[in-house]
Amino acid sequence: MEKMEVALVSCERYPLIKVGGLADVVGALHAKLKKYCVPRLFLPGFSAVLKKYRHQPYGQFDVEFSSKRKEKGVLLKLADTQFPETYLICNEGYFARDEVYGPGGKDYPDNPERFSFFSMAALECCARFFQDTELFHCHDWQTALLPLYLKTHYAGRISASTVFTIHNLGYQGIFSAEKFGILGLGQEYFRMDQLEFYGKVNVMKAGIIHSSVLNTVSPTYAREILTPEYGCGLDGLLATRKDDLSGIINGIDYTVWNPAFDGLIAKKYRLLPGKRLNKRALQKKAGLPERDDIPLFGFVGRLVQQKGVDLIVEAVRQSEFQFQMVVLGTGDTEYEGKMKELAAKMPYCVSVMIGYDEAYAHQIYAGSDFFLMPSRYEPCGLGQLIAMKYGTIPVVRKTGGLADTVEPFDSEYKDGCGFVFEDPDPGQLASCIQRAIGLYADSNAMCMAFNRVRKCNFSWSSSVGEYWALYEKARKKK
Numbered sequence: 444m445e446k447m448e449v450a451l452v453s454c455e456r457y458p459l460i461k462v463g464g465l466a467d468v469v470g471a472l473h474a475k476l477k478k479y480c481v482p483r484l485f486l487p488g489f490s491a492v493l494k495k496y497r498h499q500p501y502g503q504f505d506v507e508f509s510s511k512r513k514e515k516g517v518l519l520k521l522a523d524t525q526f527p528e529t530y531l532i533c534n535e536g537y538f539a540r541d542e543v544y545g546p547g548g549k550d551y552p553d554n555p556e557r558f559s560f561f562s563m564a565a566l567e568c569c570a571r572f573f574q575d576t577e578l579f580h581c582h583d584w585q586t587a588l589l590p591l592y593l594k595t596h597y598a599g600r601i602s603a604s605t606v607f608t609i610h611n612l613g614y615q616g617i618f619s620a621e622k623f624g625i626l627g628l629g630q631e632y633f634r635m636d637q638l639e640f641y642g643k644v645n646v647m648k649a650g651i652i653h654s655s656v657l658n659t660v661s662p663t664y665a666r667e668i669l670t671p672e673y674g675c676g677l678d679g680l681l682a683t684r685k686d687d688l689s690g691i692i693n694g695i696d697y698t699v700w701n702p703a704f705d706g707l708i709a710k711k712y713r714l715l716p717g718k719r720l721n722k723r724a725l726q727k728k729a730g731l732p733e734r735d736d737i738p739l740f741g742f743v744g745r746l747v748q749q750k751g752v753d754l755i756v757e758a759v760r761q762s763e764f765q766f767q768m769v770v771l772g773t774g775d776t777e778y779e780g781k782m783k784e785l786a787a788k789m790p791y792c793v794s795v796m797i798g799y800d801e802a803y804a805h806q807i808y809a810g811s812d813f814f815l816m817p818s819r820y821e822p823c824g825l826g827q828l829i830a831m832k833y834g835t836i837p838v839v840r841k842t843g844g845l846a847d848t849v850e851p852f853d854s855e856y857k858d859g860c861g862f863v864f865e866d867p868d869p870g871q872l873a874s875c876i877q878r879a880i881g882l883y884a885d886s887n888a889m890c891m892a893f894n895r896v897r898k899c900n901f902s903w904s905s906s907v908g909e910y911w912a913l914y915e916k917a918r919k920k921k
Contacts, residue, residue: 508627587650725810741811
């Protein structure tokens with residue numbers, strides 16, 4: 444029996460182009476799916492990818508949204524054998540830019556044009572070049588129009604099912620009503636039960652309404668987004684599709700994130716003495732005193748309210764911890780400023796780098812004793828999963844994927860794999876940090892905790908099987 448042909452459609456794929464965790468998920472899923480199907484990945488032809496990776500022409504195509512909007516594109520195929528069946532949808536006007544979504548954390552004003560083109564172009568390329576495509580797996584709002592275009596512009600040309608994955612419901616692709624006209628859709632789709640959202644256009648609604656099945660990236664988050672607290676205004680709509688909504692925990696690619704093989708860290712390791720060498724190297728690079736007698740906390744992520752950055756700042760301000768902290772991230776100007784201010788006031792225990800550096804991220808995971816993720820909400824989270832593989836103990840809030848993956852320590856630290864608090868409150872976070880400092884003071888307990896978290900397994904072997912079962916479910920609902 445021939446394998447199903449699947450088109451993965453995403454704006455990110457590690458290591459080709461990465462803005463956040465989406466890239467890691469898509470990269471690993473694309474690689475692992477070959478056991479089950481023929482997975483073709485379609486990415487925008489961003490300048491950074493074209494400059495760095497070898498590619499070859501595959502074909503030219505036209506897409507027609509309406510009589511008023513017609514676009515041309517070029518399809519390239521990556522020639523690097525490391526990325527089999529990877530295709531770049533190119534349009535110089537849309538994708539020849541320095542940033543993926545926009546500069547300085549702000550969206551490009553023509554993002555509706557850019558990503559409606561990308562969604563339509565993926566369908567056109569399959570209609571022209573890969574007619575046996577049976578399923579499209581779309582990721583986040585940038586590809587959410589594809590299931591709708593499949594039913595409208597490509598009805599009769601492509602017979603396929605769709606899976607829509609919500610990686611973060613907080614980013615929905617909401618634009619002014621004036622942008623609706625460029626989407627090439629009839630006015631009947633600008634209604635409350637379609638793409639209209641408080642007088643604006645909500646692109647993510649197209650994926651939620653029109654996909655065969657949909658999922659998000661942890662079971663707890665799948666339940667949370669059905670509530671007003673976490674539903675971001677779409678909980679009512681999601682409730683109408685709750686039977687088609689599932690949660691699948693993201694896996695980790697342990698060929699990339701593994702201290703035993705990681706060439707980006709100071710010293711590869713399997714045991715605690717090797718980790719301590721990485722801690723010294725991290726302290727030196729971060730400009731902190733090289734000390735073994737106090738714990739080092741790490742943070743890698745976006746500096747935004749969602750990630751609980753304000754909770755970290757307030758917890759540190761209100762307490763007198765004997766600790767060190769290394770922060771790597773970029774985000775809202777307000778939270779970048781608060782972190783830099785904290786580092787300026789506490790230069791001997793807090794180090795902050797604004798931006799993103801892949802090697803430095805690996806070094807923080809390897810060199811930290813504890814990893815901070817006090818998120819207000821967290822669809823899945825990869826940081827805590829990576830940290831545990833490096834023997835770095837997570838300190839997290841009980842929400843979303845953090846609740847699904849971090850089992851709280853018991854009172855004697857004989858069970859569990861991290862510190863967990865309930866409410867988004869700096870006092871509760873401070874209590875967890877203080878407990879972590881207490882654990883660090885007990886070398887035997889710390890060694891046992893290191894060994895336990897290192898053994899936690901979040902590989903893709905289970906998750907990819909769940910995605911395959913989801914594909915089979917979608918195919919039956921075509």
